[in-house]
Amino acid sequence: MNIANIFKYFFIIIFISGCTSMNQFKPESNINEFLKAGDFIAIETMSGQRYEFTIKSITTDKIYSENVEVNISEIIKVEKKQVSLLKTGGLTLGVWVGLSIILLSCCLIVA
DSSP states (O other): OOHHHHHHHHHHHHHHHOEEEEEEEOTTSOGGGTOOTTOEEEEEETTSOEEEEEOSEEOSSEEEOSSOEEEGGGEEEEEEEEEEHHHHHHHHHHHHHHHHHHHHHHHHHHO
8 A cells, every 4th residue: 555545545535534613502492403313413401401412313393313312492502513514524635634744754854
């Protein structure tokens, strides 16, 4: 395996892993507009319970996961995990430039 293939697979892995963040929004708004099955969320309820899970299904009254069922009316805080393509692209470009400089420096030192 040559060095070009190593770099190629390295960048693919970095880009796929991506940069994610948890974005918070108000539960008073229509929650069905922001959430759907498959989303990873963190919820805090009026009773102080905090849940983190992937949504299995959602209705107008409740959010369901494999093990948890939460009434939407009891939610005080919702955070949704989202991937940032700008952050991921910036990270990939930064790593590529950094490794290129290191590789070029090594080649100039050897020569």
